[in-house]
Amino acid sequence: MQCPNCQSKDIGKIGSTQFYCWNCFIEITMMNEILNVHQIEADGSLSSLDDLFTEEERKIN
Numbered sequence: 001m002q003c004p005n006c007q008s009k010d011i012g013k014i015g016s017t018q019f020y021c022w023n024c025f026i027e028i029t030m031m032n033e034i035l036n037v038h039q040i041e042a043d044g045s046l047s048s049l050d051d052l053f054t055e056e057e058r059k060i061n
């Protein structure tokens with residue numbers, strides 16, 4: 001698995017379907033073989049980055 005944002009493989013697992021990219025600091029959630037990407041804001045809330053990627057780019061190969 002690699003980060004859909006920066007292509008890094010430096011991915012940490014933080015939950016059964018949740019991962020964290022240590023390179024670009026985004027949270028990745030795996031849902032039905034599609035990755036949902038979130039940025040963690042300074043106040044701790046999550047904002048979706050899914051709009052930045054096509055479904056094809058977010059699909060797990």
Ligand SMILES: [Zn+2]
Pocket residue numbers: 003004005006007008021022023024025026
């Ligand atoms: Zn990344």
